[in-house]
Amino acid sequence: MIKIRIRFEVQTERMKILVTGGAGFIGSHTVVELFNNGDVPIIIDDFRNSDPFILERLKEITGNTPVFYNLDCLDLKGLEDVFEKEKPEGVVHFAAYKAVGESVEKPVMYYENNIGTLINLLKLVPQHNINYFVFSSSCTVYGDPEVIPVTEQSPIQEASSPYGYTKQVCEKMLQDFCKVNQNIKTVLLRYFNPIGSHPSGLIGELPNGVPNNLVPYVTQTAAGQRDQLTINGGDYNTSDGTCIRDYIHVSDLADAHVKAFAFLQNQISNFHVFNVGTGSGSTVLEVVKAFEKATKVTVKYFIGPRREGDVVSIFADNSKILTELDWRPKFSLEEALLHSWRWQQSLSD
Numbered sequence: 001m002i003k004i005r006i007r008f009e010v011q012t013e014r015m016k017i018l019v020t021g022g023a024g025f026i027g028s029h030t031v032v033e034l035f036n037n038g039d040v041p042i043i044i045d046d047f048r049n050s051d052p053f054i055l056e057r058l059k060e061i062t063g064n065t066p067v068f069y070n071l072d073c074l075d076l077k078g079l080e081d082v083f084e085k086e087k088p089e090g091v092v093h094f095a096a097y098k099a100v101g102e103s104v105e106k107p108v109m110y111y112e113n114n115i116g117t118l119i120n121l122l123k124l125v126p127q128h129n130i131n132y133f134v135f136s137s138s139c140t141v142y143g144d145p146e147v148i149p150v151t152e153q154s155p156i157q158e159a160s161s162p163y164g165y166t167k168q169v170c171e172k173m174l175q176d177f178c179k180v181n182q183n184i185k186t187v188l189l190r191y192f193n194p195i196g197s198h199p200s201g202l203i204g205e206l207p208n209g210v211p212n213n214l215v216p217y218v219t220q221t222a223a224g225q226r227d228q229l230t231i232n233g234g235d236y237n238t239s240d241g242t243c244i245r246d247y248i249h250v251s252d253l254a255d256a257h258v259k260a261f262a263f264l265q266n267q268i269s270n271f272h273v274f275n276v277g278t279g280s281g282s283t284v285l286e287v288v289k290a291f292e293k294a295t296k297v298t299v300k301y302f303i304g305p306r307r308e309g310d311v312v313s314i315f316a317d318n319s320k321i322l323t324e325l326d327w328r329p330k331f332s333l334e335e336a337l338l339h340s341w342r343w344q345q346s347l348s349d
Contacts, residue, residue, distance in 0.1 A: 015040070022045055043069070098163065103161050135186065139275065143158050148314060149316055187264060191276050201339065218337075256327050
């Protein structure tokens, strides 16, 4: 017997989508991908972790002038006014603090902002006929995992930092919220380590002060803004003593959000979780060496003490997102680092 397999093309509608933190690192790249998909992103940002020139860069990349509101998501009345005026069909929530080390030093600031902004959104979403919600979560919810790679079913361990704990709390809030709001379909995307920039070099990661993340610290050191890179710990039980992470290009991560909204439009169940990573890990020193290979620029570094809140090793089992969202990472580690360097050079010009 000959089996004939018929493929049905999934039809999805273009949407108006509210993007909180849409001028930030991941948010701005997601705005680009939403425009590329024919959607209409509505940006909310107060530039605490971004800059107004990003809006001009978004226009240059996409040919579209994004709708923008300068607003703190802790301002409930301001948020409500945006919902009333724009009438979005979906929300993607990026607006949050994200640095592990800073969260250890300033836990209350992280609890207030990361949890409070989600509470405000969840107050408004049921009142304004929002059908789809995508949440920016993190692999930090897994804590210090006993088994790697981690799957979506891996145990949620005790958080290693206040930042990680805020993501755990927000995930539980959304899970409980979805139980009583069956018409609002939600995806939690657990990011691993976003790096890179748009291939044009026009938008990228814009840290305030000394970077908390590895790659902007590498690029600033290579550009001469920093005397040398501090690597946090060189005595971990890894191949070279430095921590292992799963580094994913930010444009690949942004694409996962577009695919998440398309996925939700064809689902009956209303709560879904996906890891977003490459499926392999690299040590900190491997990243430094890959940067040097890609750019032909030497990076000065020294091994400093361990940083509180860091786990030794974590990377994704990404088989679920590959299968269910038909998502694939397109960029290699070296390409991501080359794009980061292109972005750094554009800031130095």
